Amino acid sequence: MTLTIPDHLLALDARDPLAHKRGEFHLPRGVVYLDGNSLGALPRGVPARLAHAAQTEWGEQLIRSWTAGADAGQDWMALPDRVAAKIARLIGARPHEVAVGDSTSVNTFKVLAAALGVAQPGRRVILTDADNFPTDLYVAQGLNALLGGTLELRRVPADDIEAHLTGDVAALLLTQVDYRTGRKLDLEAITEQAQAQGIVTVWDLAHSAGAFPVDLNGAGADFAVGCGYKFLNGGPGAPAFLYAAERHHDAAPVAISGWMGHADPFEMARDFTPAPGARRFVAGTPMVLSLSALDEALNVFADVDLDALRAKSLSLTDTFIDLVEPLAARFPLTLVTPREHARRGSQVSYRHPQAREVMADLIQAGIIGDYRTPDILRFGFTPLYHSHADVWQAARGVQAVLEARA
Ligand SMILES: Cc1ncc(COP(=O)(O)O)c(C=O)c1O
Numbered sequence: 001m002t003l004t005i006p007d008h009l010l011a012l013d014a015r016d017p018l019a020h021k022r023g024e025f026h027l028p029r030g031v032v033y034l035d036g037n038s039l040g041a042l043p044r045g046v047p048a049r050l051a052h053a054a055q056t057e058w059g060e061q062l063i064r065s066w067t068a069g070a071d072a073g074q075d076w077m078a079l080p081d082r083v084a085a086k087i088a089r090l091i092g093a094r095p096h097e098v099a100v101g102d103s104t105s106v107n108t109f110k111v112l113a114a115a116l117g118v119a120q121p122g123r124r125v126i127l128t129d130a131d132n133f134p135t136d137l138y139v140a141q142g143l144n145a146l147l148g149g150t151l152e153l154r155r156v157p158a159d160d161i162e163a164h165l166t167g168d169v170a171a172l173l174l175t176q177v178d179y180r181t182g183r184k185l186d187l188e189a190i191t192e193q194a195q196a197q198g199i200v201t202v203w204d205l206a207h208s209a210g211a212f213p214v215d216l217n218g219a220g221a222d223f224a225v226g227c228g229y230k231f232l233n234g235g236p237g238a239p240a241f242l243y244a245a246e247r248h249h250d251a252a253p254v255a256i257s258g259w260m261g262h263a264d265p266f267e268m269a270r271d272f273t274p275a276p277g278a279r280r281f282v283a284g285t286p287m288v289l290s291l292s293a294l295d296e297a298l299n300v301f302a303d304v305d306l307d308a309l310r311a312k313s314l315s316l317t318d319t320f321i322d323l324v325e326p327l328a329a330r331f332p333l334t335l336v337t338p339r340e341h342a343r344r345g346s347q348v349s350y351r352h353p354q355a356r357e358v359m360a361d362l363i364q365a366g367i368i369g370d371y372r373t374p375d376i377l378r379f380g381f382t383p384l385y386h387s388h389a390d391v392w393q394a395a396r397g398v399q400a401v402l403e404a405r406a
């Protein structure tokens with residue numbers, strides 16, 4: 001097995017317009033980290049920012065930090081809005097259509113409730129992908145239980161979704177990129193077809209935001225959610241985001257109407273008057289420390305051309321698929337990620353009957369991907385910090401592990 005990186009891959013790295021971004025991350029030595037679709041790597045600016053938030057803003061300024069520096073946009077109170085504005089650019093939204101805080105699960109509850117609130121009267125069906133990420137399914141089940149079981153959760157295979165966009169469906173709940181296979185759905189086309197049937201759309205962008213450009217406004221999408229700790233690199237348990245199209249702000253119910261979503265929290269009014277825009281969905285006190293980390297992590301994207309990000313992501317995943325392809329002839333390895341660019345997110349997955357054990361061996365060898373039930377080997381590629389040389393090393397690692405186990 002040769003460890004010499006082929007010239008054509010070195011040439012791709014040499015003309016990579018995003019190559020300089022790698023230096024903005026801490027990447028441990030001896031590891032090829034292919035799990036940024038679960039927990040993004042640490043941006044170098046984050047530790048100092050966290051230290052400042054803890055020592056100066058909390059330690060010295062204490063409670064004054066909630067309002068201190070408001071004129072310069074440095075107050076904690078507006079931190080969720082500042083982070084929302086940075087995420088808005090990545091998902092094709094306007095800043096006042098994005099709210100940041102809570103987890104993706106909680107935000108899914110909020111936007112699903114909001115979607116049902118603006119759905120066509122009398123419709124009770126939530127249509128979703130049978131293989132959707134569990135939390136999406138569970139949240140829909142929980143909301144149905146809360147509503148006395150009056151909803152129907154209709155689960156169909158993702159490939160059959162379009163055929164099920166019928167006039168009785170209230171809301172469509174879909175994850176754009178499947179967490180197991182990396183299959184990417186056509187958000188624009190599905191949104192258009194759903195809306196033609198009067199269906200309100202809710203998109204889970206957990207594996208989309210920060211991985212490639214998303215254009216929610218361009219698609220006319222209704223609602224969306226996504227994670228802060230995956231491709232946005234906000235750190236473990238980073239706050240999530242939600243998106244609510246401006247046209248729904250007045251009519252959509254705020255299911256968790258907390259005081260921080262009030263138009264004037266310190267008025268301490270007895271009744272809920274929603275804040276303008278999506279801020280109304282920020283229920284409670286902003287998680288300042290984790291928001292600070294996410295805010296800093298998002299600065300990495302400031303000078304990133306999102307089309308270049310997508311082009312590089314596809315080049316990395318193409319390269320991995322090409323390099324691993326010969327192994328499929330020798331080992332029970334089946335590519336489950338679509339080869340078509342339009343249908344691929346930023347990960348590559350394979351079925352293997354001993355996927356769990358193979359991944360354990362890979363991690364032992366410093367190739368960190370992950371295993372997903374029942375038999376999926378999952379490799380996430382982050383165009384901000386991966387090179388084609390990394391891809392080469394990862395593919396060689398897969399080869400070595402499979403050969404050693406044979
Ligand atoms: C598609 C999708 N939705 C939601 C989540 C997670 O939600 P939460 O941040 O609430 O754990 C994940 C990953 O954990 C996911 O892959």
Ligand SMILES: Nc1c(O)cccc1C(=O)C[C@H](N)C(=O)O
Nearest residue numbers: 037038039133179180206237372
């Ligand atoms: N959120 C996670 C966690 O708290 C622990 C371990 C993994 C995760 C994940 O993000 C899993 C991820 N959503 C997935 O696609 O499988």
